[in-house]
Amino acid sequence: MELKIENISKDFKKKRAVSNVNLSLNEGVHALLGANGSGKTTLFRMLCGLTKSESGGNVYLDEINMYQQYNSYLFHLGYMPQHFGFYPHYTVEEFLNYMGVVKGLKKDYIKQRINELLIQLNLESKKNSKMKSLSGGMIRRVGIAQALLNNPKILILDEPTAGLDPKERINFRNMISSLSKDTIILLSTHIVSDIENLADDILVMKNGEIIYHNTEDNLLDTMKEKVWEITVTNREASQLLQDYVIVKTTLNGDYVTLRLLSDNKPHEHASLLTPSLDDFYLYHFEDEGEEHETINQTRI
Numbered sequence: 001m002e003l004k005i006e007n008i009s010k011d012f013k014k015k016r017a018v019s020n021v022n023l024s025l026n027e028g029v030h031a032l033l034g035a036n037g038s039g040k041t042t043l044f045r046m047l048c049g050l051t052k053s054e055s056g057g058n059v060y061l062d063e064i065n066m067y068q069q070y071n072s073y074l075f076h077l078g079y080m081p082q083h084f085g086f087y088p089h090y091t092v093e094e095f096l097n098y099m100g101v102v103k104g105l106k107k108d109y110i111k112q113r114i115n116e117l118l119i120q121l122n123l124e125s126k127k128n129s130k131m132k133s134l135s136g137g138m139i140r141r142v143g144i145a146q147a148l149l150n151n152p153k154i155l156i157l158d159e160p161t162a163g164l165d166p167k168e169r170i171n172f173r174n175m176i177s178s179l180s181k182d183t184i185i186l187l188s189t190h191i192v193s194d195i196e197n198l199a200d201d202i203l204v205m206k207n208g209e210i211i212y213h214n215t216e217d218n219l220l221d222t223m224k225e226k227v228w229e230i231t232v233t234n235r236e237a238s239q240l241l242q243d244y245v246i247v248k249t250t251l252n253g254d255y256v257t258l259r260l261l262s263d264n265k266p267h268e269h270a271s272l273l274t275p276s277l278d279d280f281y282l283y284h285f286e287d288e289g290e291e292h293e294t295i296n297q298t299r300i
């Protein structure tokens with residue numbers, strides 16, 4: 001299977017939200033990383049036919065042209081929007097049933113599929129709970145379930161891990177891994193660690209453009225000899241904080257251990273560390289770091 005995206009773009013007034021995107025994606029997990037406003041949601045909406053491309057262009061699932069054979073394309077698509085609407089008074093089962101009907105699925109199939117998905121997403125005990133009574137993480141899981149109702153060939157998940165607790169994150173990883181063998185999965189996230197060792201390839205979006213598309217190992221290779229650790233006094237640390245991108249600080253009494261990014265050895269006692277995706281992200285998006293969840297937690 002191939003999802004082929006040919007030269008699609010979207011402008012909002014003077015703002016270019018998606019710029020000439022060309023991609024070819026096969027079965028597997030494709031993670032889309034980017035700061036707030038980089039164009040991820042707009043690109044996903046375009047791949048769902050909800051936002052039109054202004055540069056012409058095309059989207060194909062194998063031989064199906066999304067623009068010309070939209071219903072056939074939709075038949076193979078599962079989408080979880082970043083903020084999905086639901087009727088608060090519906091129970092989880094009623095909501096999923098409603099979504100199945102909207103997708104044009106058969107009654108018996110919907111029933112069987114809902115039961116499978118409630119087990120898979122650990123929502124069985126919430127089957128008869130009203131949507132309005134669910135936590136943010138549970139609502140996310142219902143959102144993933146509705147996207148999977150039609151057993152899609154393309155699964156698009158916009159920020160699927162937002163609001164999930166650590167256990168739910170592990171379940172999510174396992175579920176995505178098991179689906180990835182025969183599904184083209186595109187997911188966006190701000191939480192870089194959620195895609196580590198999960199995504200087959202990583203797409204990095206900045207100002208509407210895909211600026212990197214590569215495997216995690218190849219992206220990390222570009223960070224070799226750029227990630228350093230050093231333990232210094234508080235006073236020296238203050239200076240280094242001004243001069244370098246700091247990924248993490250750990251206090252040890254009168255000393256501070258810094259994980260920092262630099263093209264050159266920043267200090268005679270600095271030693272090299274193995275790069276992580278967080279390092280890669282910060283190196284390229286340092287100016288947009290305030291919007292990056294993991295970094296906010298570790299920076300001082």
Ligand SMILES: Nc1ncnc2c1ncn2[C@@H]1O[C@H](COP(=O)(O)OP(=O)(O)OP(=O)(O)O)[C@@H](O)[C@H]1O
Nearest residue numbers: 012015017034035036037038039040041042043082
């Ligand atoms: N309906 C709209 N009208 C005007 N501008 C829009 C609209 N939707 C998106 N934009 C703009 O397009 C750009 C890309 O937005 P988009 O929501 O696609 O980014 P994003 O990467 O998904 O961000 P986030 O991570 O915050 O969801 C932003 O500058 C945004 O303000």
